[in-house]
Amino acid sequence: MWLSFSDYKLGKMSCVVIRYTITLLVFQIITINAEWNTKDFQKREHSLTKPYQGSGFGVPNWDFQGSTMVTSSHIRLTPDQRSKQGALWNKIPCRVRNWEVQLNFKVTGTTRDLFGDGFVFWYTKERMEVGPVFGSRDFFSGLAIIGDTYSNHMARHNHQHPYMSAMVNNGSISYDHDRDGTDTMLGGCEVKFRNMQHETWIAIRYENDRLTLSHDLDDKRAWAPCFSMDNVKLPTGYYFGLSATTGDLSDAHDVISIKTYELDTAAGVPKEERPDIQPETEFVVKAHQEKKVDSDSLPMSGVKKFLIGLFVVLALVVVAVIAIMIYQNQQENNRKRFY
Ligand SMILES: [Ca+2]
Numbered sequence: 526m527w528l529s530f531s532d533y534k535l536g537k538m539s540c541v542v543i544r545y546t547i548t549l550l551v552f553q554i555i556t557i558n559a560e561w562n563t564k565d566f567q568k569r570e571h572s573l574t575k576p577y578q579g580s581g582f583g584v585p586n587w588d589f590q591g592s593t594m595v596t597s598s599h600i601r602l603t604p605d606q607r608s609k610q611g612a613l614w615n616k617i618p619c620r621v622r623n624w625e626v627q628l629n630f631k632v633t634g635t636t637r638d639l640f641g642d643g644f645v646f647w648y649t650k651e652r653m654e655v656g657p658v659f660g661s662r663d664f665f666s667g668l669a670i671i672g673d674t675y676s677n678h679m680a681r682h683n684h685q686h687p688y689m690s691a692m693v694n695n696g697s698i699s700y701d702h703d704r705d706g707t708d709t710m711l712g713g714c715e716v717k718f719r720n721m722q723h724e725t726w727i728a729i730r731y732e733n734d735r736l737t738l739s740h741d742l743d744d745k746r747a748w749a750p751c752f753s754m755d756n757v758k759l760p761t762g763y764y765f766g767l768s769a770t771t772g773d774l775s776d777a778h779d780v781i782s783i784k785t786y787e788l789d790t791a792a793g794v795p796k797e798e799r800p801d802i803q804p805e806t807e808f809v810v811k812a813h814q815e816k817k818v819d820s821d822s823l824p825m826s827g828v829k830k831f832l833i834g835l836f837v838v839l840a841l842v843v844v845a846v847i848a849i850m851i852y853q854n855q856q857e858n859n860r861k862r863f864y
Contacts, residue, residue, distance in 0.1 A: 564789035565625065570617045571765055571785035573600070588614045590653055590768075591660065599779040602644060602660070602769035605634050610660035612768035613780060614652040620761050622796050623788040625730040628767075632674065632687075632719050634776040640719065641675030641774035643687070646729060647766040648759065650696075658700045660768035666696040667763050667804050670729055670738060673705055674719065675774060680704035689716045689727065689751055691738060693759070693806045711808055712752035716740055724781065727751075733794045734758060756807060762800040 570586050577595055579585045584595060593611035594601045602611035626646070634640045645659040649667030656662030659671065669692045676686040682705065690713030692698075692706060700706050718725045723744035730737040736757040739748035765785065769778035790796065 565786040566789070568619075568621065568624075568785045568787055571615055571619055571624075571626075571783075573613075573780070573783040575782065586616050588616055588653060590614070591655060599631065599781050602767060602778040602780065603771050603775070605771075605775050605777040607771055607773060607775050609771045609775070610655060610768070611770075611778070612653070612655070612660050612766060614766040615764050618762045618764055619648070619785070620798055621787045622761055622798065623732045623790045623794065625728060625732075625786045625788055626765065627726060627728045627782075627784045627786075629724055629726050629781040629783075630718075631721070631725060631779040631781060632672070632776050633779070634719065636774075639774050640776045642770050642772050643674040644672045644767060644769035644778045646670040646672075646727070647768065648729075648731075648763050649766065650760075650763050652764040652766055657702070658768075660770040661766070663699050664696050665694050668693050668731075668736070668757075668759055669700075670727070671706060671710075671713075672716070672718070672727075674776060675772075677703050677705050680707035682707050684713070685715050687716055687718055689713055689738060689740070691736060691752070691754070693757060693804050693809055695803045695805065695809050698809070709808070711736075711754050711757075711806060712738075714738075714751040716742065716751065718742055719776065730788075731757070731759065732788050732790060754806070758802055758805040760800050760802045760804065761798040 573584070573587055576597065577584045577600060584600075589595070589600075589612070591611040592601075592603050592609040593613055594604070600613060602613060603609040628646060630644070632644070643659055645661060647661060647665070647667065647669055649661075649665045649669075651662055651665055651667075654662040658665070658669070659673075670689065671692060672687060672689050674687040676688075680701075680703075686705075688705070690706060690710040692700065692709050693711060694700075694709075698709055700709060716727075718740075721742065721744075725744075726741040728737075728739045728741075728748055730739070734757055735753065735755050737753040738751040740751055741748055743749075765783070767780055767783075
């Protein structure tokens with residue numbers, strides 16, 4: 526059978542369409558694979574996606590605190606108002622050893638230059654404890670990924686704000702706001718995430734004791750590296766959370782989604798739970814040792830000081846009494862000599 530010219534053209538066109546569709550599909554599969562390891566398993570109990578409210582009251586698996594408000598499009602930790610604190614905490618401890626959390630967030634404000642204070646992504650032993658570290662407790666045990674929008678200027682650092690950094694703590698170290706946590710951070714990078722029209726993301730990946738922070742601020746669906754660090758020891762069984770705060774300056778801090786994945790790690794990477802270890806990095810060990818040296822070289826405790834003080838006072842009294850006795854004795858002798 527002969528094909529007419531138009532049939533031939535049509536056939537050729539459909540061939541082109543089919544070829545184009547196949548190319549597009551292959552490309553899409555490759556792109557998806559480049560982004561996600563499809564074997565990574567999303568942990569629903571540690572994730573938070575729209576619609577937030579389940580069939581019942583509240584949001585399943587998550588608790589709220591302070592100024593936090595749930596809307597249909599986002600969870601607002603703080604509104605763009607002064608002196609607000611809000612937090613969002615997962616109810617279920619994370620028993621997975623190797624994980625990645627992808628956080629879709631939004632920080633917006635009406636001012637261009639004056640804004641604050643920031644937010645923290647937490648993986649800690651403690652939960653729902655209001656405090657001074659961006660709305661949550663100080664001397665925490667675990668990991669903090671800090672998005673600090675306001676530079677407190679008291680420490681010399683060569684970076685601009687907003688700045689994202691990590692801190693690991695075993696409960697013994699305080700976060701110093703005045704110095705923007707400069708002395709306790711493990712690593713960080715400048716992340717200009719404020720007032721974006723599109724979605725902004727960070728990814729916190731914890732795999733085989735390696736902590737990696739990356740971000741996608743350009744809406745490219747590709748991760749840009751922030752920093753990576755080995756030998757970060759975190760126990761299993763801690764809680765994921767987010768908190769934010771405003772002070773004299775403000776911003777609205779919104780969480781849009783939290784997606785947590787159990788990583789499909791390579792063979793040989795340990796997967797077993799380890800709830801009994803202490804959070805540790807080389808930095809925490811160093812800080813701990815310095816503290817120990819400090820307390821060893823400290824001359825005395827309060828009780829010791831009191832006892833020594835008491836002894837000195839008693840010695841002085843004894844010396845004074847003896848001096849008075851000697852003086853009186855001499856006066857007596859002198860009197861005797863005159864007679
Ligand atoms: Ca700050």
